[in-house]
Amino acid sequence: MGKFLTDAQVEGFERDGFVSGLKILDTAEVARLNALTEAFEAERPADIAWAFDIKANLLFDWVYDLGRHPRLLDAVEDLLGPDILMTNATFRIKNPGSHVDYGWHQDSARIEVTPAFVIVYVALSKATPENGCLKVIPGTHDRVRPFSLTEGSGQKKRLVARVVDVDPDQAVNLILEPGEVAIFHGNAVHGSAANTADYRRVAILYDYTPAAARQNVGMGSGQVVRGTDPHGHWGHEPVPEPGLTDANVLARRRILSTYHENVLMGPRLPGETVTFPDRPY
Numbered sequence: 225m226g227k228f229l230t231d232a233q234v235e236g237f238e239r240d241g242f243v244s245g246l247k248i249l250d251t252a253e254v255a256r257l258n259a260l261t262e263a264f265e266a267e268r269p270a271d272i273a274w275a276f277d278i279k280a281n282l283l284f285d286w287v288y289d290l291g292r293h294p295r296l297l298d299a300v301e302d303l304l305g306p307d308i309l310m311t312n313a314t315f316r317i318k319n320p321g322s323h324v325d326y327g328w329h330q331d332s333a334r335i336e337v338t339p340a341f342v343i344v345y346v347a348l349s350k351a352t353p354e355n356g357c358l359k360v361i362p363g364t365h366d367r368v369r370p371f372s373l374t375e376g377s378g379q380k381k382r383l384v385a386r387v388v389d390v391d392p393d394q395a396v397n398l399i400l401e402p403g404e405v406a407i408f409h410g411n412a413v414h415g416s417a418a419n420t421a422d423y424r425r426v427a428i429l430y431d432y433t434p435a436a437a438r439q440n441v442g443m444g445s446g447q448v449v450r451g452t453d454p455h456g457h458w459g460h461e462p463v464p465e466p467g468l469t470d471a472n473v474l475a476r477r478r479i480l481s482t483y484h485e486n487v488l489m490g491p492r493l494p495g496e497t498v499t500f501p502d503r504p505y
């Protein structure tokens with residue numbers, strides 16, 4: 225028995241590359257997080273696309289705080305050990321009728337991290353096959369598979385890897401209630417379909433890496449959220465101040481410029497100018 229996960233859940237993660245249905249947040253916590261999300265969407269509709277994207281944990285103090293939730297970190301620690309960096313948080317929201325889908329991919333395809341990182345899907349709404357829940361293909365976390373590069377519907381202007389040869393019949397739907405969490409391995413082949421339901425799918429996805437890990441290309445960065453980082457393999461990111469302040473936006477810009485090679489943005493291609501979503505100042 226770990227701090228949060230049972231031995232069977234840890235074994236399941238090692239065998240299948242994911243563990244799902246972990247109850248982390250109570251009803252009041254889910255309601256507060258949805259209220260914060262919806263308030264931002266109502267007040268700043270023009271800023272949603274860039275602010276709810278890569279490293280939102282550097283922009284919103286409450287996204288950072290959620291990523292440090294003690295029960296969530298206990299579950300992550302059971303899989304990664306005691307020294308942990310949070311290297312990313314992105315909102316993944318599909319409104320009713322949204323055509324956004326995520327083709328089959330491995331987050332570590334373009335930049336490998338060893339030992340591997342994990343991704344935590346925090347469900348702020350229920351996740352069902354109808355509203356485009358996450359789907360994972362069990363046992364695919366053993367290696368990076370051949371992929372092609374494309375522009376994804378949910379990640380405009382970013383080249384994303386799509387696995388070339390997938391058997392979708394093997395996929396498992398990660399059906400979740402609000403407040404539940406799924407954790408999957410950075411190599412696990414996963415994807416999700418459009419939302420054909422009449423209710424939203426709201427999630428925040430977090431990446432966590434063991435401090436001892438290294439990228440095979442460039443150097444990533446993160447916030448030390450548990451233990452310490454004595455290794456020096458990662459740049460260290462600041463904690464955001466309350467509110468979407470200029471200081472937070474500029475801090476994220478500085479981090480993404482300094483550590484531009486990360487698993488979401490991938491390696492810099494020859495001649496490529498580093499670009500990332502941002503507010504024009």
Ligand SMILES: O=C(O)CCC(=O)C(=O)O
Nearest residue numbers: 316326357358414415416
């Ligand atoms: O939110 C989803 O359904 C999948 C998102 C995803 O795989 C990604 O952002 O890489």
